[in-house]
Amino acid sequence: AFANSGDNDRAIRGFARATELAPGDSRLFVNLALAHIKGARFADAAIAFRQAAELDPANPLLLRDWAWLLATSPLADNPDNPPEALRLATRACELAGEDRPELLDSLAAAQASNGDFSSAHETATRAVEIATAKKFPSARIAQLQERQSRYARGLAYRDPPP
Incomplete structure (x- = not known):
């Protein structure tokens, strides 16, 4: 509360x-x-x-949230955190399957945080395709597309301050 x-x-x-x-x-x-x-x-x-x-x-949503934090917050500036984010996001996808856009979104952010923009763009593209097929809200699809575009330009995603 x-x-x-x-x-x-x-x-x-x-x-x-x-x-x-x-x-x-x-x-x-x-x-x-x-x-x-x-x-x-x-x-x-x-x-x-x-x-x-x-x-x-073995909780994929917990691992996703932790990976997202390490990949998209100021913690991403610590060189130890992007590899850990990638490990966590990969594990989340392994546990839950790779057909969940919210997990793929974290994986793409972790890939980009590690400088692998090609993989990040490919993963983000899959997230957009699956979210579109599953009829996610248009605002959510737009968020995924915005990040997909960043990765295509070689830019990592950082969450805005709370």
Whole structure:
């Protein structure tokens, strides 16, 4: 509730306390990570995602979100993070199949973050094709196409600040 109320610091405190009370619930760590992202606390978000993944290592959506953070936030400037993002995004696709545009979107971002713009463009193209075939909302398809265009121009994608 706090995360939606605009009181992000309170949400972070609440999720941090919840992880202490239920340290085996990966969803709490994911919620803590998302609250940290909303507050532009990217390193703290990465720690929370790591803790969640230790509890639920086969969750493709968790791996996708963590990969996205490492590939598209200021954390991408750390040379260790783009390869980790690529590993996580690849694993997410392996777990869930390569017909999910949201997973392919993260994989393309990770590929671009590693400087592999040809693969990123190819992956983004697949994401657009699948999203179009699955009749995703036009705004979502436009986002995918915008990133696809960036990769074609040799540009990585970075999320705007929260």
